[in-house]
Amino acid sequence: xxxxxxxxxxxxxxxxxxxxxxxxxxxxxxxPLYVVWNGQEAIAYLMGAGVYANRxxxxxxxxxxxxxxxxxxxxxxxxxxxxxxxxxxxxxVLVLTSSEDLRDVNRAYQLGANSFLVKPLDFQNVIQLSxxxxxxxxxxxSAPETYRPPRTSSKEPGRKPKADxxx
Amino acid sequence: xxxxxxxxxxxxxxxxxxLIKxxxxxxxxxxxxxVVWNGEEAIAYLKGQGKYSNRDExxxxxxxxxxxxxxxxxxxxxxxxxxxxPTxxxxxILVLTSSDQIRDVNEAYQLGANSFLVKPFDFEDFTHLSRLIADFWFKASRTPExxxxxxxxxxxxxxxxxxxxxxx
Numbered sequence: 001x002x003x004x005x006x007x008x009x010x011x012x013x014x015x016x017x018x019x020x021x022x023x024x025x026x027x028x029x030x031x032p033l034y035v036v037w038n039g040q041e042a043i044a045y046l047m048g049a050g051v052y053a054n055r056x057x058x059x060x061x062x063x064x065x066x067x068x069x070x071x072x073x074x075x076x077x078x079x080x081x082x083x084x085x086x087x088x089x090x091x092x093v094l095v096l097t098s099s100e101d102l103r104d105v106n107r108a109y110q111l112g113a114n115s116f117l118v119k120p121l122d123f124q125n126v127i128q129l130s131x132x133x134x135x136x137x138x139x140x141x142s143a144p145e146t147y148r149p150p151r152t153s154s155k156e157p158g159r160k161p162k163a164d165x166x167x
Numbered sequence: 168x169x170x171x172x173x174x175x176x177x178x179x180x181x182x183x184x185x186l187i188k189x190x191x192x193x194x195x196x197x198x199x200x201x202v203v204w205n206g207e208e209a210i211a212y213l214k215g216q217g218k219y220s221n222r223d224e225x226x227x228x229x230x231x232x233x234x235x236x237x238x239x240x241x242x243x244x245x246x247x248x249x250x251x252x253p254t255x256x257x258x259x260i261l262v263l264t265s266s267d268q269i270r271d272v273n274e275a276y277q278l279g280a281n282s283f284l285v286k287p288f289d290f291e292d293f294t295h296l297s298r299l300i301a302d303f304w305f306k307a308s309r310t311p312e313x314x315x316x317x318x319x320x321x322x323x324x325x326x327x328x329x330x331x332x333x334x335x
Contacts, residue, residue, distance in 0.1 A: 089276075089277050090272075090273055090276035090277050092276070092282075100309075102311075102312060105257075105309045105310070105311050105312075106257050106311045106312055109256070109257035109258075109259070109311040110256050110257045110311075112279060114281045114282060115259075115281060115282075115303075115304075115308045116308060116309040116311070117307060117308055117309070118309060129307055132299070132302055132303050132307055133303075135299055136282075136299045136300075136303045137282075140284060140296055140299060141282045141283060141284060142267065142272045142283040142284070142285060143272070144269075144272050144273045144275075144276040144277075144283070145269060145272075145273055
């Protein structure tokens with residue numbers, strides 16, 4: 001079961017996304033990894049809105065790796081939004097940031113981050129951290145149930161009819 | 168620094184406390200472990216109240232291992248209380264319980280548990296888990312600042328009275 005756990009990564013830096021993908025490969029982490037490039041996309045993904053309307057194609061994550069400094073909507077705002085959504089509030093969020101500022105650490109935990117990790121820059125250290133995340137979060141720690149807010153056609157007037165979604 | 172990180176363990180089963188201490192020894196985890204035996208004691212410890220008023224002797228923990236099923240005040244209630252205290256809200260709390268009920272998992276995370284761990288009963292599995300906790304939470308993950316709630320020893324009426332006297 002841990003190999004099927006879905007990981008969502010919110011990260012605006014393409015090089016770092018590649019680095020993480022390589023590290024996961026090297027660490028033999030076979031889990032599906034979905035990437036969103038800013039906070040606005042992260043929220044759309046979690047809601048299953050817009051381009052993420054096909055919820056089978058974009059499943060809710062078992063683990064959410066969240067950068068803090070991102071354009072449009074930043075990581076703090078994503079955290080704050082997430083913890084207010086009844087079906088999503090239990091999602092496990094690991095902040096993964098280049099910030100070492102203690103004020104950011106405090107604020108992230110206060111807003112409900114499950115953990116706060118400073119991005120390792122050395123490739124070996126990224127691999128090591130990936131192993132640790134896999135062993136702790138995907139294997140030993142129990143995962144909660146989560147669900148997306150129910151679709152209401154009145155709130156999503158622009159969404160496609162169901163038949164189109166499947167195809 | 169990770170060696171000095173303080174662990175608070177809330178657990179009402181004495182045998183399990185002894186087991187955890189042995190496991191930590193076996194896993195070469197030298198960190199100080201403070202034990203409280205129920206939820207009421209856990210809250211008193213975090214407030215620095217009663218027999219925990221010597222704050223040098225009973226420092227705030229860097230990691231709080233919290234059992235759910237405890238007498239008087241249970242783990243869920245402790246979680247809820249901690250998250251309502253502005254100066255303690257960032258504290259890292261790992262639920263460590265024998266329950267593997269999904270309702271308990273959901274509720275614990277919703278109340279703000281940082282992680283949910285089912286107690287291993289095999290000694291080897293437990294040693295493995297302890298090493299993972301030390302490697303992830305003491306070494307890789309950053310620790311927030313926490314402070315004891317202000318004026319925890321006083322009730323609100325006394326606090327107002329004292330402030331009035333100070334202002335004079």
